[in-house]
Amino acid sequence: MRVHITDVRSGDQLSEDIFNSFGLNVLSKGTILNDREISRMYQHQIDFIEIQRRPGTAPAETEKEDKPNSNYNPLxxxxxxxxxxxxxxxxxxxxxxxxxxxxxxxxxxxxxxxxxxxxxxxxxxxxxxxxxxxxxxxxxxxxxxxxxxxxxxxxxxxxxxxxxxxxxxxxxxxxxxxxxxxxxxxxxxxxxxxxxxxxxxxxxxxxxxxxxxxxxxxxxxxxxxxxxxxxxxxxxxxxxxxxxxxxxxxxxxxxxxxxxxxxxxxxxxxxxxxxxxxxxxxxxxxxxxxxxxxxxxxPNFIGKRVELSSGESGTIVMSNPTDFFRPLVQVDEQFIDLSVKRDLEIKQVFM
Incomplete structure (x- = not known):
């Protein structure tokens, strides 16, 4: 199955050799991919690779990796x-x-x-x-x-x-x-x-x-x-x-x-x-x-998951221009403005 480099999961196995734009063999067929192998592909500017089909994946299924770090450079x-x-x-x-x-x-x-x-x-x-x-x-x-x-x-x-x-x-x-x-x-x-x-x-x-x-x-x-x-x-x-x-x-x-x-x-x-x-x-x-x-x-905190002092979990959706440190947080369908709800604090930020 063909996947983009950003969709590669640790443990995936190459089904074909990988070559860079100069014809140099980067990784060989059968290689199990982990952080260092993925980093190497980034270094050689590899975009798409062929991997063995993952267990439980239907042949026609289009893969899109759903993991917290998928939008970060694994390098x-x-x-x-x-x-x-x-x-x-x-x-x-x-x-x-x-x-x-x-x-x-x-x-x-x-x-x-x-x-x-x-x-x-x-x-x-x-x-x-x-x-x-x-x-x-x-x-x-x-x-x-x-x-x-x-x-x-x-x-x-x-x-x-x-x-x-x-x-x-x-x-x-x-x-x-x-x-x-x-x-x-x-x-x-x-x-x-x-x-x-x-x-x-x-x-x-x-x-x-x-x-x-x-x-x-x-x-x-x-x-x-x-x-x-x-x-x-x-x-x-x-x-x-x-x-x-x-x-x-x-x-x-x-x-x-x-x-x-x-x-x-x-x-x-x-x-x-x-x-x-x-x-x-x-x-x-x-x-x-x-x-x-x-x-x-x-601005980097927008979109991050947070735990509030109440024990609730939510997502920062907007920074507050008058109080940077008390943003607007969405918890399920509810929006909580921490600049108004002064009894609540952000206890921890997650990716």
Whole structure:
């Protein structure tokens, strides 16, 4: 049976060899298709393939895959996991040698960046790719991804946008010098342990300064915990004294940290965290960058399934122009305006 690449299911089996436009054999007849095989077909721009008929499928039936991720590029999932593994290798090498190599960054992060350009639904990417594993390295990849998008939404050119993604990807490399027992401690840190954690921006700055000719990348690592009100660390910088790359990375860093599960805190819902970022934009985070991020993220929630605090499930059908964080939700045949029903909250967003 002939199916479009977006309709391929994990476990499907090829009934014919696949060749790309140059005549190169991509996959052989009989191959069982999983994430990596599907990703390979995307890389070779394959549109349609022939697979063995699925059990229970009538000969004349036209297939249309009905799964949550069918409209996302399956290439991103394995590339994301490769980038997380690459981040771990970068941290290990930085600890051993005191520097990072450009080729290693390109190999681990650039393939993901190349595929970000075609993706618009950042909320779905975060829902699809977020997991509870390898927080430190996954966080680095997420901050790189979000920094890339924020720079693009600010109108930066492609070169500067990629630079922002790189800065986000490398911002926490100084944590390679922090003991795992401190990084992964499941309860409150002592004052000495917290002081050691607060050393990671300086550690990262030294590593990146020794690795690249671009001072902005190193400054983003040094300053990503600075806050515009002067209450950040390690230097207590304010406003315009903070490098623009660091301001972008700071927003991405806070968002990723708050939506992720960590040993000492549960993750929060993506929409709830945007509301918390909005509050921080008046005190700690750059308001232009934060509001740009929020404005571009909000439309991505339309069409997403949600669970309300009442236990009901529904779908976000419209954002509220006067209150971004309390949209219109459809539950069965009923429409609930959360800006009016103040006793209800969105508890969780799903794909």
């Amino acid at each position: 991103l999932r394995p590339l994301y996991h490769d980038a997380v593994a690459g981040a771990e290798q970068l941290f290990t090498r930085a600890l051993e040698e005191g520097k990072i190599y450009e080729d290693d960054v390109k190999e681990s992060f650039q393939p993901l960046v190349d595929n970000f350009r075609a993706e618009r639904d950042v909320v779905s990417l975060l829902l699809m790719l977020n997991s509870q594993d390898d927080y430190t390295y996954q966080h680095s990849v997420q901050v790189g991804m979000l920094s890339y998008y924020i720079a693009r939404w600010l109108g930066w050119n492609e070169e500067e946008t990629v630079r922002a993604g790189k800065a986000g990807f490398l911002h926490d490399v100084g944590k390679c010098k922090i003991a795992d027992a401190i990084l992964n401690k499941p309860y409150k840190l002592t004052d000495d342990e917290y002081d050691e954690i607060k050393s990671h921006p300086q550690y990262g700055y030294e590593i990146l300064k020794n690795s690249f000719d671009d001072p902005g990348i190193a400054l983003a690592a040094l300053q990503h915990h600075e806050r515009i009100d002067g209450k950040g660390y390690p230097l207590g910088l304010t406003g315009d004294k903070i490098h623009p790359l660091a301001k972008i990375v700071a927003v991405a860093d806070v968002y990723s940290a708050m939506i992720s599960s960590r040993v000492y805190s549960d993750k929060k819902d993506l929409l709830q965290v945007l509301r918390e970022l909005f509050d921080l934009s008046f005190t700690e985070l750059d308001p232009e960058i934060t509001h740009t991020f929020i404005r571009h993220m909000i």
